[in-house]
Amino acid sequence: MECVRVVLTVFLASIVAALAMEAQESPDRVVSLLTQDPAVKAALAAAKASESQTIETQVRLTEIPAPSFKETARAEEMKRLFQQAGLRNVRGDKAGNVVGDRPGMALHPHVVVAAHLDTVFPEGTNVRVRREGAVLHAPGIGDDSRGLAVLLAIARVLNQANVQTPGSITFVADVGEEGLGDLRGIKAIFDETLKGAVDRFVTIDGDGMGLSHTFVGSRRYRVTFKGPGGHSFADFGTPSPIGALGRAIDKIQELQVPPNSRSTFNVGRIGGGTSVNSIPVDAWMEVDLRSDDRSALAALDGQLQKTLDAALAAEHTRWHQLSVLTMTKELVGDRPVGAAPANSVVVETAFAATRAVGVSPAVSVSSSDANYPTSLRIPSVHIGGGGEGSGIHTPSESFDTTDSWRGTQRALLLTIALAQK
Ligand SMILES: [Zn+2]
Numbered sequence: 031m032e033c034v035r036v037v038l039t040v041f042l043a044s045i046v047a048a049l050a051m052e053a054q055e056s057p058d059r060v061v062s063l064l065t066q067d068p069a070v071k072a073a074l075a076a077a078k079a080s081e082s083q084t085i086e087t088q089v090r091l092t093e094i095p096a097p098s099f100k101e102t103a104r105a106e107e108m109k110r111l112f113q114q115a116g117l118r119n120v121r122g123d124k125a126g127n128v129v130g131d132r133p134g135m136a137l138h139p140h141v142v143v144a145a146h147l148d149t150v151f152p153e154g155t156n157v158r159v160r161r162e163g164a165v166l167h168a169p170g171i172g173d174d175s176r177g178l179a180v181l182l183a184i185a186r187v188l189n190q191a192n193v194q195t196p197g198s199i200t201f202v203a204d205v206g207e208e209g210l211g212d213l214r215g216i217k218a219i220f221d222e223t224l225k226g227a228v229d230r231f232v233t234i235d236g237d238g239m240g241l242s243h244t245f246v247g248s249r250r251y252r253v254t255f256k257g258p259g260g261h262s263f264a265d266f267g268t269p270s271p272i273g274a275l276g277r278a279i280d281k282i283q284e285l286q287v288p289p290n291s292r293s294t295f296n297v298g299r300i301g302g303g304t305s306v307n308s309i310p311v312d313a314w315m316e317v318d319l320r321s322d323d324r325s326a327l328a329a330l331d332g333q334l335q336k337t338l339d340a341a342l343a344a345e346h347t348r349w350h351q352l353s354v355l356t357m358t359k360e361l362v363g364d365r366p367v368g369a370a371p372a373n374s375v376v377v378e379t380a381f382a383a384t385r386a387v388g389v390s391p392a393v394s395v396s397s398s399d400a401n402y403p404t405s406l407r408i409p410s411v412h413i414g415g416g417g418e419g420s421g422i423h424t425p426s427e428s429f430d431t432t433d434s435w436r437g438t439q440r441a442l443l444l445t446i447a448l449a450q451k
Pocket residue numbers: 146173174207235236
């Protein structure tokens with residue numbers, strides 16, 4: 031019985047693929063044919079029926095702390111869950127990503143589906159999930175425990191329903207997506223672990239039924255001012271790193287963003303100093319610049335550099351001194367701007383899969399793991415994992431599970447559709 035089922039499934043999947051190839055079927059048609067395939071139908075039904083299990087997994091993963099650079103415990107759990115979901119060759123790579131394969135009838139098209147392991151919350155944050163009816167409250171519950179849970183659900187139901195795909199699927203739970211992680215996990219996937227092997231990329235990141243194919247780039251700096259410091263009374267007149275930092279922040283807040291683009295700047299963190307009665311020996315800040323336009327981002331970066339140099343000079347001038355302070359600008363984040371064309375197969379398929387689960391697709395611009403493969407010209411799309419989140423990146427983050435199964439189904443259908451020839 032089992033064998034007959036497999037053969038039948040293979041047969042049907044081949045028909046879908048053949049039809050698509052022959053007539054240059056539109057992604058809509060491919061998706062609609064897939065929804066008539068018995069195995070795919072069974073997988074979609076299983077995704078809906080087991081949504082409560084998906085939500086339980088989401089809760090469990092949220093309660094394993096995973097600040098960027100400290101994802102190991104959550105990665106270990108994902109490794110175990112990848113194996114349990116029936117993925118093959120489950121392994122960790124050098125960067126700390128967890129990778130598992132689901133071979134198809136051929137190697138290509140090779141689809142990578144990913145969700146990130148890390149959160150923006152520091153060690154020691156209370157990550158216990160509190161439930162209030164259909165709503166779950168905890169830092170990281172949506173971003174990106176939701177993506178990880180959906181990733182696992184896809185692997186699980188593909189196996190349960192014995193779906194065979196023409197192309198192969200690799201599942202990735204990656205490190206370092208957030209903040210200063212600087213996409214280090216996904217960069218390692220495309221530069222080393224799966225270098226040259228990937229045809230299409232999907233990241234399931236956060237909540238909702240939106241999708242993005244335009245990716246905002248960013249440049250992030252950690253700027254540090256240093257000086258000799260001293261006693262606040264005895265050494266009065268010594269240029270101050272905090273003085274220079276304050277001047278820099280004042281000037282940054284006055285920057286004008288380039289027109290005809292969506293560009294932003296933010297001083298996100300500051301620190302420094304020793305005590306109220308010491309001239310500080312150091313002061314630092316972290317600055318984030320973003321834009322959906324490559325040249326606008328470069329222009330904004332140019333403005334920032336000038337601003338920083340001027341702030342340092344102004345602090346020296348104020349105290350009639352030269353070269354007492356030093357300034358270092360460390361580039362701690364560099365996400366390339368990228369976009370997959372709206373009429374590309376991945377994007378059209380993502381639209382079709384969204385409509386197929388009864389939702390009209392909303393497009394937004396985002397910044398995610400998809401930035402990197404897009405900049406390498408690998409067609410990529412970012413989708414939400416369903417449900418409805420609020421308070422993202424804050425300790426009061428929540429996730430409303432109402433109808434969240436649609437997100438699981440959409441991600442599943444998109445994955446299967448992209449693994450067609
Ligand atoms: Zn995220």
